Amino acid sequence: MSEIPSKMKAWIYDEYGDVNVLRLDEGVSVPEIKEHQVLVKVVAAALNPVDFKRRLGWLKATDSPLPTVPGCDVAGIVVKVGSQVKNLKEGDEVYGDINEKGLDKPKQFGSLAEYTAVEEKLLAIKPNNLDFQLAAGIPLAIETANEGLERAEFSAGKSILVLGGAGGVGSWVIQLAKHVYGASRIAATSSTSKLELLKSLGADLAIDYTKENLKELPEKFDVVYDAIGLGETGPNAVKEGGAVVGISGPLSPPGFIFILTADGAVLTKLNPFLESGKIKPLNDPKGPFPFSKVADAFSYLETGRATGKVVIYPIP
Numbered sequence: 468m469s470e471i472p473s474k475m476k477a478w479i480y481d482e483y484g485d486v487n488v489l490r491l492d493e494g495v496s497v498p499e500i501k502e503h504q505v506l507v508k509v510v511a512a513a514l515n516p517v518d519f520k521r522r523l524g525w526l527k528a529t530d531s532p533l534p535t536v537p538g539c540d541v542a543g544i545v546v547k548v549g550s551q552v553k554n555l556k557e558g559d560e561v562y563g564d565i566n567e568k569g570l571d572k573p574k575q576f577g578s579l580a581e582y583t584a585v586e587e588k589l590l591a592i593k594p595n596n597l598d599f600q601l602a603a604g605i606p607l608a609i610e611t612a613n614e615g616l617e618r619a620e621f622s623a624g625k626s627i628l629v630l631g632g633a634g635g636v637g638s639w640v641i642q643l644a645k646h647v648y649g650a651s652r653i654a655a656t657s658s659t660s661k662l663e664l665l666k667s668l669g670a671d672l673a674i675d676y677t678k679e680n681l682k683e684l685p686e687k688f689d690v691v692y693d694a695i696g697l698g699e700t701g702p703n704a705v706k707e708g709g710a711v712v713g714i715s716g717p718l719s720p721p722g723f724i725f726i727l728t729a730d731g732a733v734l735t736k737l738n739p740f741l742e743s744g745k746i747k748p749l750n751d752p753k754g755p756f757p758f759s760k761v762a763d764a765f766s767y768l769e770t771g772r773a774t775g776k777v778v779i780y781p782i783p
């Protein structure tokens with residue numbers, strides 16, 4: 468194991484704003500670890516909408532102090548362990564979402580850096596069939612997909628409508644509903660060019676939201692997972708007594724919105740499904756973006772048109 472330096476390269480911003488506030492700094496201190504944390508040498512990272520919402524200052528009421536090194540998703544190698552770490556050791560290849568509560572004092576020093584400090588419980592061993600760049604895009608999105616399905620009490624034999632099936636979260640909702648939870652029927656929405664993708668992920672019915680009026684769908688579903696924030700659309704499409712779960716507003720009652728609680732145990736639980744190839748990470752074909760192009764990767768994610776995950780790799 469090579470020696471851990473005291474300074475590292477990291478993307479950082481000192482004030483809130485558009486992508487121009489981001490700068491690559493070569494002299495950021497490598498974070499100290501606490502007793503339940505490990506230090507991860509970052510090999511790949513991924514962006515999530517929360518990273519740009521935070522950078523724009525939309526979450527400043529509950530943010531940690533500036534300056535901020537953004538980034539929640541990480542895949543990398545453990546290079547140091549805290550005194551109370553039980554299950555991880557140096558050399559382990561791990562992945563995870565480094566913020567247990569992404570909106571409540573997320574880490575000041577995130578994953579868009581050469582090193583990041585993470586609680587052991589937020590990490591899992593990387594699936595053995597996936598390289599770092601495929602693993603990096605998984606954690607936040609798959610954990611959100613899974614928590615929403617659990618909160619909606621989704622189970623075998625139920626039907627589901629996924630609003631926004633081609634995004635980071637939606638693409639996992641389709642796959643988990645089909646291959647982990649045993650859905651009886653899956654419908655999902657996207658724009659025209661992504662309809663085939665929805666089917667390849669496991670949707671029985673792919674609905675083009677640019678052509679169909681989602682407020683007048685002929686079919687009702689046991690559960691609607693709204694990954695976009697489409698107001699009444701979900702409640703209109705759910706069966707009596709069914710559940711509408713959302714992750715971003717607006718969402719009309721009886722729909723409810725939750726905020727992810729990240730948990731490495733969810734990744735560990737899903738690892739066999741990933742390792743068997745039953746469920747597969749979907750990385751946007753425009754990526755991976757090299758570390759020098761993080762600002763471009765942010766700009767691309769902010770178009771709202773990404774297909775699956777926007778990944779940063781390699782990280783020096």
Ligand SMILES: NC(=O)c1ccc[n+]([C@@H]2O[C@H](COP(=O)([O-])OP(=O)(O)OC[C@H]3O[C@@H](n4cnc5c(N)ncnc54)[C@H](OP(=O)(O)O)[C@@H]3O)[C@@H](O)[C@H]2O)c1
Pocket residue numbers: 515516517607608611630631632633634635636637656657658659661676694695713714715725726727768771772773774775
């Ligand atoms: N509450 C939480 O804990 C939590 C966790 C994760 C994410 N979120 C939030 O959930 C939202 C989605 O996150 P994400 O990571 O999945 O985002 P994302 O990957 O950036 O989503 C992009 C996708 O959204 C699709 N899309 C945009 N408008 C659409 C519409 N009207 N109908 C259908 N699809 C549409 C796009 O497909 P087209 O190009 O076909 O439109 C694109 O493929 C974000 O607002 C994020 O902040 C919340």
